[in-house]
Amino acid sequence: MATGQKLMRAIRVFEFGGPEVLKLQSDVAVPVPKDHQVLIKVQACGVNPVDTYIRSGTHSIKPPLPYTPGFDVAGIIEAVGESVSAFKKGDRVFTTRTISGGYAEYALAADHTVYTLPEKLDFKQGAAIGIPYFTAYRALLHSACVKPGESVLVHGASGGVGIAACQIARAYGLKVLGTASTEEGQKIVLQNGAHKVFNHKEANYIDKIKKSVGEKGVDVIIEMLANVNLSNDLNLLSRGGRVIVVGSRGAIEINPRDTMTKESSIKGVTLFSSTKEEFQQFAAALQAGMEIGWLKPVIGHQYLLEKATQAHENIIHSSGAIGKMILLLK
Numbered sequence: 001m002a003t004g005q006k007l008m009r010a011i012r013v014f015e016f017g018g019p020e021v022l023k024l025q026s027d028v029a030v031p032v033p034k035d036h037q038v039l040i041k042v043q044a045c046g047v048n049p050v051d052t053y054i055r056s057g058t059h060s061i062k063p064p065l066p067y068t069p070g071f072d073v074a075g076i077i078e079a080v081g082e083s084v085s086a087f088k089k090g091d092r093v094f095t096t097r098t099i100s101g102g103y104a105e106y107a108l109a110a111d112h113t114v115y116t117l118p119e120k121l122d123f124k125q126g127a128a129i130g131i132p133y134f135t136a137y138r139a140l141l142h143s144a145c146v147k148p149g150e151s152v153l154v155h156g157a158s159g160g161v162g163i164a165a166c167q168i169a170r171a172y173g174l175k176v177l178g179t180a181s182t183e184e185g186q187k188i189v190l191q192n193g194a195h196k197v198f199n200h201k202e203a204n205y206i207d208k209i210k211k212s213v214g215e216k217g218v219d220v221i222i223e224m225l226a227n228v229n230l231s232n233d234l235n236l237l238s239r240g241g242r243v244i245v246v247g248s249r250g251a252i253e254i255n256p257r258d259t260m261t262k263e264s265s266i267k268g269v270t271l272f273s274s275t276k277e278e279f280q281q282f283a284a285a286l287q288a289g290m291e292i293g294w295l296k297p298v299i300g301h302q303y304l305l306e307k308a309t310q311a312h313e314n315i316i317h318s319s320g321a322i323g324k325m326i327l328l329l330k
C-alpha cells in the first residue's frame, strides 16, 4: 500500500498461474512519468492471448512479480516526462506497449510506443490496434513480403489479428480468404476485407478452400493455430508459397516433403522482434489506413476491469471470436 501518492484501481499478479491470479486492487500507486515517459488515463485496454501466456509463467516474457498485465491501451495523456515533446496533457493516444501495465486506471508508457488516436476512432478501437494490427502488418508485409494480386488465407480471421490481417491484405490489393467458426464471425470476416470465408470447424472445409483456389493454390497463409493446421496449410500452398506462423499452442507432425516440390516455406513471426524503426514504419502505414478509413478495428467481447479473470478464461476457451476482446476502464 502506497501513502502520500495518488492511488488507482489495477489488476495485479502476485504469482504466476491460472486466470484466478489476476487480483483487482484499489490501492495501487499511480506512476509518475519521467524523461521520455507519458502517463495515460486508460479508457480501454486490449486483452491479447499473450497476456494469458505471460500470466501463466510459461512465456519468454516473465515480468518481476507483482506486475499488471496489458500492452495495448487507449486513453488520454494525463502527464508527460520532462523530455517528451510529441505529446501533451489531453491528447488522445494508443500504445503498442506499456511500462506499468494496461489493466489499470493509469498506465505509464515510453513516448516512442505511443501514437495519436485519430478522432474518427473511439477508445475501444484504439485499444484494438497495438498488438493485432502491428502483428498482422509485420506478418503480411515484412515476413511474407506479399505482392498485390497474390492470394492470402487468413487462417483464423475472426479475432484481433485476423480481422486486422483481412483489412490490411485487402487494402494492399490481395485476394483474401478467411476462416471463422461461427456465423457471426464469418459475417464480420466478409465485412472486413475477405472475398470468401470458410468455417474451420466444418469437416470438409479444407476441400472447399482447395476447390476455391484451384490447382495453383494459395500464395500466403497467415496462420493463427499452426499446431492444428500446419500440415493442411502446406498442401494448400502455391509454388513458392509461404506459411507465416503467427499463433501456435502445441506440437504437430508435418511431412517436410510437402515443402519440396513447391519450394514453399514456413516462417515464424514475433511482433516484439521488431526494431524501434520497424515499429515506426508499421505505424506510418497503419496511421495512413486510419486516415483513409480502411483501418477500422472491430470490437468483440467487452469486459469491465473487475471481470479480467473471465476475459482471460474466455479468450483461451473461446466460443467464437467476433472481433477484438477488450477491457473497459469505466
Ligand SMILES: NC(=O)c1ccc[n+]([C@@H]2O[C@H](COP(=O)([O-])OP(=O)(O)OC[C@H]3O[C@@H](n4cnc5c(N)ncnc54)[C@H](OP(=O)(O)O)[C@@H]3O)[C@@H](O)[C@H]2O)c1
Residues within 6 Å of the ligand: 048, 049, 050, 131, 132, 135, 155, 156, 157, 158, 159, 160, 161, 162, 179, 180, 181, 182, 185, 200, 224, 225, 228, 229, 245, 246, 247, 248, 269, 270, 271, 272, 315, 318, 319, 320, 321, 322, 323, 324, 325
Ligand atoms: N507471433 C506474434 O507476435 C503474435 C502476436 C499476436 C497474436 N499472436 C497469436 O496469434 C493467435 C491469434 O491471436 P488473436 O489476438 O487474433 O486471438 P483471438 O482474438 O482470440 O482470435 C483467435 C482466432 O483463432 C481462430 N481459431 C480458432 N480455432 C481455429 C482453428 N482450428 N483454425 C484456425 N483458426 C482458429 C479463432 O476463430 P473462431 O473464434 O471463429 O473459431 C479466432 O479467429 C494467438 O495464438 C496469439 O497468441 C501471436
